Amino acid sequence: MFGGSLLRSPQNPVPSHRSQQVPHVCRRISAGPERPVAQEEGTACRKPWQHHVISLAAVVAVTQAGLCGCSYAQTSVPSYEAELQQLIKKRGGKGLQLDLPSPQNRFRTKEGQEGARFKELTSKLEQLSKQLEDSKQKVSSDEQSLQQAGSEKQALQSTLQSLQDQALRAASEASKAADQAKQQRADAAKALAAANTELDRDRRQIESLRAESQKTQAELASMRSKADNLRNSLLATQRTLTASQNATQELTGKASNLEKQLAAETAAEREASSNVDKLGQQLQSAKSELSSIKQELKQAQSSGRDQQQALERGQRERQQLEEQLSGAEQKISDLEGKSRDLQQQDLQKQLHAAQAEASQMRDASSTSQRKTDEAARTIQTLESSLVEARKQADANTAELSKVKQDAANASEAKQAAEAAVSELRQRIADTERKAEEFAGAPEQQAQ
Structure with a gap:
């Protein structure tokens, strides 16, 4: 079989x-x-x-x-x-x-035991x-x-x-990989420490910028308050200036009226002078008439009673005329004195007062204008300072945003370094495992 x-x-x-x-x-x-x-x-x-x-x-x-x-x-x-x-x-x-074949499978024939034995031996x-x-x-x-x-x-x-x-x-590569991993781990640790240092510095800078920003905001609020006060003062000064200008215009009108009145008084004085001249002329004419009357009186003295009456009448008229003439002369003199003294003094006083008041108003107006200009310059300076403060605040805000972004980048770099360290550790573990597998492979093959 x-x-x-x-x-x-x-x-x-x-x-x-x-x-x-x-x-x-x-x-x-x-x-x-x-x-x-x-x-x-x-x-x-x-x-x-x-x-x-x-x-x-x-x-x-x-x-x-x-x-x-x-x-x-x-x-x-x-x-x-x-x-x-x-x-x-x-x-x-x-x-x-x-x-081997079992006994029951042996060949058997009718010849008996010998034939079977022969067959079996065969x-x-x-x-x-x-x-x-x-x-x-x-x-x-x-x-x-x-x-x-x-x-x-x-x-x-x-x-x-x-x-x-x-x-x-593989063992050599694993050793090299382990050394490289150690170096990379050390580099990663240094990078992580540097990132932490940078992050701390950025945090301190953020705190400093926050304090500076708060200080700038306080200064900005103070500048705004000063600007509001100066604006209110400027409005009050402008109102005072407007009132001063109105008073100046009123005084100017008064001065103009006084000048007109002075001109009218001067015209009246001139008219009075002309009247005095006229009275003088009348007096001269009266004198001449008196002379003529005297002449007629002298002529009448040589005539009769009519002439005497005419003389008396003439004397009376002469006396009246002389009284009228002296009264007129006195009146004219008084009028002239009073007109010259009183009118000139009053008008000059009023004119000087008006001129002094106008000068004072001009000085007050110029002072108010100067104060207004100074206030405007101060407001302009404060507005410029306010603009600069706003620019500085914007720059501080931008710097703060930049520092925050740098801090976020440092955090991401820290996470990336940690991930790289984890990956290096995994690679080291894989390399060691492969080295162990390579080291165990010859033993398994030998078995």
Whole structure:
């Protein structure tokens, strides 16, 4: 049953499992570089056994375990040798045994015991010859397996050396990466400390700018109060100036009226002077008339009573005229004196008073105008200071915003540095894990 049919070369495959006495199913096989075929568990094997050249013990163990040969055809020798040892242990450590034909299957004939014995001996002879052939093929197969095991051992040794070199390189790279990570961690710590220092400085600058801004706002409020007070003072000064201008205009009108009155008095004086001249002329005419009357009186003295009466009448008229003339002269003199003294004094006093009052009003107006100009200049200066204070406040606000933005950037840089430190720690851990894996790979391969 286990003759040369089970020990075939890769060029002479074993027939399908349907020719065996006990049908079975294949194990599940995972696909991979060394296992290109993946069969589902529970399906009948329809593929011939294209096995490698292996030992007879392996073939017998596979068959006795009820496993399909294709489960081992896709693997290398060391992998299924270990599994065969496990299968042997599962069988109770009884070792490998060939399943020989049972006595009930022996050939029996009617010739009796001798014929049966002959047939049995013949069958045993055939079986022994087959076992001899199987032993020869086993020797050849073992030699090939030994050669293949040697080549695979060399390949494994080269692979082990390569893995050791890779492990050394990985360890070196891991050490370099660890040193680099330490340096980066130190740099990150320095950057973090610098960021914290910068953040503290920015905070202090923010506090200073806030204090300066509050001080500027207080100064701005004080300037606004001063500006309001000066504006109110300017309004009061403007009202005073308006009243002064109105009073000046009124005094100017009074002065104009006084000048007109003075002109009228001057005209009246001139008229009085002309009247005096007229009275003088009348007096001259009266004198001349008196002279003529005297002449007539002298002429009448030489005549009669009529002439005497005319003389008396003339004397009376003369006396009346002389009285009238003296009264007129006195009146004219009085009028002239009074007109010159009183009118000139009053008019001059009134004119001087009006001129003095007008001068005072002009001085007050110029003083008010000067105060108004000074107040306007002060207000303009305060407004300029207010504009500068507003500009300074805007600049302080912009500087405060800039400092806040710098603080936010510093915080982001701090977070980025912390993230970089965390990433470096993760990379160091990954590198150490890979180094451990590379270091453990040669040991696993050696096992």
